[in-house]
Amino acid sequence: MQIKQLAAATGVDVETIRYYEKQGLLPAPARRDNGYREYEAHHLERLSFVRHCRALDMPLAEIARLLGFVDDPGGHCDGVDDLIGEQLARVRARLQSMHALEKQLLRLQSRCDGRHPDGNCGILDELVAAAHGEACACHGSAPLST
Structure with a gap:
């Protein structure tokens, strides 16, 4: 074959x-x-x-x-x-x-309740905060901007 x-x-x-x-x-x-x-x-x-x-x-x-x-x-x-x-x-x-x-x-x-009265998404806020914490801990870099 x-x-x-x-x-x-x-x-x-x-x-x-x-x-x-x-x-x-x-x-x-x-x-x-x-x-x-x-x-x-x-x-x-x-x-x-x-x-x-x-x-x-x-x-x-x-x-x-x-x-x-x-x-x-x-x-x-x-x-x-x-x-x-x-x-x-x-x-x-x-x-x-x-x-x-x-x-x-x-x-x-x-972190998401489907409502965003302040215009912020709880999930995105959490991800940005986690990424900021990793960046600062690992590289000593400046915080991520949103």
């Missing part, structure tokens, strides 16, 4: 497929006489594996390690569990960060 057929079958962009080849995640396919790449079933399977791992938000380096285990099925796979555990820890850390972000946004949203 041609690269655009492989892309359609997996939902992976053509440029991404080429990138994965350059990174060694996908073996280079044979070339036809006209220079076109000729992908086979094993390319489809491997690319589907990579795509699934990316859907789990795994970094390419970790996917490469997993592919090493796939390529050596007789070898020890103790590292696979460790790898998944590391990914789970990264996801949990991001979840904590996202919960903190949610709290900040909810607090910010609570």
